[in-house]
Amino acid sequence: MEETPSCRVETALEILTGKWKPSILLELITHGTLRFSELKRNLPNITQKMLTAQLRELELNDIVHREIYQVVPPRVEYSLTDYGKTLIPVLNAINAWGEKHVEHLAQKDMLQDTTPTLTSSTSDSF
Amino acid sequence: MEETPSCRVETALEILTGKWKPSILLELITHGTLRFSELKRNLPNITQKMLTAQLRELELNDIVHREIYQVVPPRVEYSLTDYGKTLIPVLNAINAWGEKHVEHLAQKDMLQDTTPTLTSSTSDSF
DNA sequence: CTTCATGGTATCGTTTAGGATACTATACCA
DNA sequence: TGGTATAGTATCCTAAACGATACCATGAAG
Numbered sequence: 001m002e003e004t005p006s007c008r009v010e011t012a013l014e015i016l017t018g019k020w021k022p023s024i025l026l027e028l029i030t031h032g033t034l035r036f037s038e039l040k041r042n043l044p045n046i047t048q049k050m051l052t053a054q055l056r057e058l059e060l061n062d063i064v065h066r067e068i069y070q071v072v073p074p075r076v077e078y079s080l081t082d083y084g085k086t087l088i089p090v091l092n093a094i095n096a097w098g099e100k101h102v103e104h105l106a107q108k109d110m111l112q113d114t115t116p117t118l119t120s121s122t123s124d125s126f
Numbered sequence: 127m128e129e130t131p132s133c134r135v136e137t138a139l140e141i142l143t144g145k146w147k148p149s150i151l152l153e154l155i156t157h158g159t160l161r162f163s164e165l166k167r168n169l170p171n172i173t174q175k176m177l178t179a180q181l182r183e184l185e186l187n188d189i190v191h192r193e194i195y196q197v198v199p200p201r202v203e204y205s206l207t208d209y210g211k212t213l214i215p216v217l218n219a220i221n222a223w224g225e226k227h228v229e230h231l232a233q234k235d236m237l238q239d240t241t242p243t244l245t246s247s248t249s250d251s252f
Numbered sequence: 253c254t255t256c257a258t259g260g261t262a263t264c265g266t267t268t269a270g271g272a273t274a275c276t277a278t279a280c281c282a
Numbered sequence: 283t284g285g286t287a288t289a290g291t292a293t294c295c296t297a298a299a300c301g302a303t304a305c306c307a308t309g310a311a312g
Contacts, residue, residue, distance in 0.1 A: 008224025009148040009217055015227070017143045019300070022135040036259055047301055052260065061227075062234060072309045073258035083230060086223065091135055093219045097212065098134025101141070101187070104209060108188060126133035145270070162289055173271055178290065198279040199288035254312085261306075268299075276291075282284090 012090070015061050020046055020054045022091070025080075026126065028064060029088060033079040063087065095126035138216070141187050146172050146180045148217070151206075154190060155214060159205040189213065 016022065020043065027034060027042050034042070040051055055078060058064040063084035069075040080087075142148065146169065153160060153168050160168070166177055181204060184190040189210035195201040 007148070007152055007221050008228060009142075009152075009221045010224070011227060012220045012224035013139070013143055013148065016135075017139055022133070022139065026133055026135070037257090040259095047303095048260070049262095049302090050300070053300095062230065068259095071258095072307090073256085074260080074308080076259060086226070090219050090223045093216050094138045095133050095135045097216045098136070098138035100212070101137060102134060104188065126135060163287090166289095173273095174290070175272090175292095176270065179270090194289095197288095198277090199286085200278080200290080202289060256309105256311085258308090259306105261304100263304085264302085266299100266301075269297085271296080272294085274291100274293085276289100278288095279286100281286080 015058070015063065016087075016091075016094075018054055018057070020050055021058065024051075024054055024058065025063075025084075025087065025091065028078060028080050028084075029091075033077050036076045036078065039078065058084075092126065141184070141189065142213075142217075142220075144180055144183070146176055147184065150177075150180055150184065151189075151210075151213065151217065154204060154206045154210075155217075159203050162202045162204065165204065184210075 016025075023043055023046075024039065027039055031038075031042075036051070036055075039055075040046065040048065043051065055064060055066070059066050062081055065079050065081045065084075067077045067079070069077070142151075149169055149172075150165065153165055157164075157168075162177070162181075165181075166172065166174065169177065181190060181192070185192050188207055191205050191207045191210075193203045193205070195203070
């Protein structure tokens with residue numbers, strides 16, 4: 001028996017969370033289409049197992065499209081679906097807040113300890 | 127040694143994720159100020175340990191304010207900080223996408239299986 | 253006949269998140 | 283003297299996420 005969620009924030013966060021999903025999405029947003037091996041190369045610390053698993057989850061949620069070419073050695077390409085692209089503005093909003101948050105914490109810390117801080121400039125993309 | 131994150135999406139998601147954080151934030155957004163015991167009452171399945179832990183994390187990130195009254199029995203009130211309130215539009219964006227996602231998956235499923243679906247109406251709040 | 257590249261799966265171990273339960277301090281009230 | 287309420291801690295345990303490593307199928311190139 002599942003609980004009725006009080007809102008859909010959890011629903012959306014389920015899709016975004018996972019140690020590698022934001023990075024994978026960022027790759028696909030900035031590069032458009034990538035082979036499995038290209039994704040793996042660009043995400044140096046991910047294991048094959050995790051990459052496969054996270055891509056499968058994103059595929060299940062209709063966020064990414066998986067295109068298989070019947071050749072040897074295999075060629076499999078991943079890209080955002082049109083629906084997946086509706087996530088981009090949401091990710092931008094999250095990213096923008098994240099940038100502000102880094103600044104905010106830096107300012108707060110400056111008031112009470114000696115850790116040197118850098119000011120980062122906000123931008124609209126990530 | 128930590129990795130340099132490719133963007134600030136992870137930074138922001140760290141604050142929002144955790145099994146109870148969205149619910150806690152929703153409570154504080156809709157009720158303003160709540161005592162520990164009121165939060166616990168409104169979140170029927172949370173354990174005291176988890177409620178304390180999540181509130182502490184939110185407090186560390188300057189999202190919630192903890193006000194202690196030196197009385198017996200103790201009275202501790204939680205509320206969003208002004209800075210914490212800057213999360214509200216972000217949460218609204220996430221929630222709105224989540225609502226669309228529920229609809230989207232329902233439509234996708236209708237095309238291929240027999241599970242009955244409900245149409246949910248989108249709204250601006252959560 | 254062997255080697256290579258690709259895109260995986262299978263199995264196992266570790267690490268982290270979360271949960272159950274018991275315990276605490278304090279002062280008031282009966 | 284003992285019970286009550288509040289806001290916690292402390293301890294232990296389970297389950298889920300994540301990681302390391304080994305294995306697999308295919309067909310072309312050498």
